[in-house]
Amino acid sequence: MAREPLTTDRVVATSRDLLVEGGADAVVVREVARRLGVTAPALYRHVSGRDDLLTLLIAACQDEVADACQAAVDGCDAGDHDARLWAATWAFRTWALTNRPEFGLIYGTPITGYEAPKGGPTVVSGRRFGQLFGELFVDLLRVGRLRTLVDDDLDPSLRVDLQHAADSMGLAMRPGELYPFVVGFQRMLGIVSVEVSGHLRWAFEDSEAFTRRQLDDLVADLEQPGSTPTGSTRAG
Amino acid sequence: MAREPLTTDRVVATSRDLLVEGGADAVVVREVARRLGVTAPALYRHVSGRDDLLTLLIAACQDEVADACQAAVDGCDAGDHDARLWAATWAFRTWALTNRPEFGLIYGTPITGYEAPKGGPTVVSGRRFGQLFGELFVDLLRVGRLRTLVDDDLDPSLRVDLQHAADSMGLAMRPGELYPFVVGFQRMLGIVSVEVSGHLRWAFEDSEAFTRRQLDDLVADLEQPGSTPTGSTRAG
């Protein structure tokens, strides 16, 4: 029985199985090895340790969620920016709900003592995810469908923070233009995190309808009210 | 050196030190014992195991955050319901930021395989927290300062979910009246979770100004626009 070669990919895939079955704590080096028909030290030829394993796992999941959102966006008309933003948002929520442990690993309580390696795989796949949404907002801004703020409407302290953020990312945007993007990211992540964490169980057996409404309101808040009411087309 | 007696309280307090220093993973039975100048099995006279330890720890933290919010509310005029809601909200955020690991333990990624004991200390202290906010909303509703929805404005599926939730909690409220409460809880938790998790670090070095604005907007969304603009009094 010539078993197939032990590769980093297979190690990560098996780790993910364990993650899904029992959460992050269940990703146990020795069990990964067992499932691959190999002893634990063999894994150290492909992965430098458990931390590295989790790093690779996080990066793989981040790539997957970015893929899912990208695919949803690509399924929309290139010109329908409202639909594209909604598609990405809902795809994010859907991926999170069907991949709760993975979502928890990416966006959940940071593992204390664990620090993402600078410039490592997690930050590049994370950046990719951010850029995907960033482009959607830039498109909305370009066609005038983003509800921006006048800078004076921002608290001075917040205004300089946003200006600093725009500068450090090399974006030629005013604080009032960057603001809706940050709000969108923040609220989307919050809505989905709370749903995934199950902290609404006291209210809902199935929180889908509630979450859809929340995301719908969010997108409505971000966009200029106007010509293209997409609400009716959001079949989920 | 007659050391003071080993009590459950001291065990929990030491566990919390470890939690603060190194996160949930660092709460290690043997280390707790070591710090208390005792061997590990001794702890089993006071605590039934590591799960029990975490349960007690979560409950203690939940009590503390509820205390903090209650104290903030009590510091307001009994009749100023707007101020009371804001005080509770900001106290929640402040506690979370100054007690990140504890917050993560309560509201973060659920520890897989761990299930809160039914009717155990965590659910009673959790209920207390919910009731604190619930009463603030009931007060707002009573004095007509809560921005409720007409039931028809809710998706039918969401409407029945809310009705069911109200019934199961024994609340004589219409779905459109319960809705703002759930939204308030959901958005507050989302905003604070995202800030605590650090997933806004790409945008802000210090996210306080942004978070304050987010919470401010949230409260404004929940309340009837009108006579008592509290915004100017929110010095933080």
Add this chain to the structure above:
DNA sequence: CATGCAGAGTGAACGGTGTTAACAGACGCT
């Protein structure tokens, strides 16, 4: 006072973990 008992802490042990070190075989290249 003696006795016995319940509570609290101990050491040793079991099975599990992440990780390292020393070793063994297969493969390609000179």
Add this chain to the structure above:
DNA sequence: AGCGTCTGTTAACACCGTTCACTCTGCATG
């Protein structure tokens, strides 16, 4: 043929949570 390199092995170390059998102490009761 010989030599490295790559990939796997076994053995070991230092931890972990938990259980068991034991000791010791203090106190109430005869």
